[in-house]
Amino acid sequence: MAGIKDNDGPEDLASLAELMQAPEHAPVATGSLAEGEATPKITRMPEGIEVVERRLGHATAQWVLQVHCECGRRWFEMDAVEAAQCPRCGLLVLVKIEPQ
Numbered sequence: 001m002a003g004i005k006d007n008d009g010p011e012d013l014a015s016l017a018e019l020m021q022a023p024e025h026a027p028v029a030t031g032s033l034a035e036g037e038a039t040p041k042i043t044r045m046p047e048g049i050e051v052v053e054r055r056l057g058h059a060t061a062q063w064v065l066q067v068h069c070e071c072g073r074r075w076f077e078m079d080a081v082e083a084a085q086c087p088r089c090g091l092l093v094l095v096k097i098e099p100q
Contacts, residue, residue: 069093 073088
């Protein structure tokens, strides 16, 4: 629900899309590094860019499918199913997933 978006944070900072674009005057890499060659280090940031470090966390998620029988009973399925048996009336129901 509360995820990180391009427009999160103060308005005066550059967006993620702007940061991912190479400046026009930047050299273009034409090949890969030779084996054992170290990658060049970033010694300074371009003017006007503020770097802020944040702790990165992890989350897990899963989809839960709420099924409604025509008898009024509702239940949850953890996997997408094409058909299910209603726990109340025993009717075999065809599950149609409606877009939101």
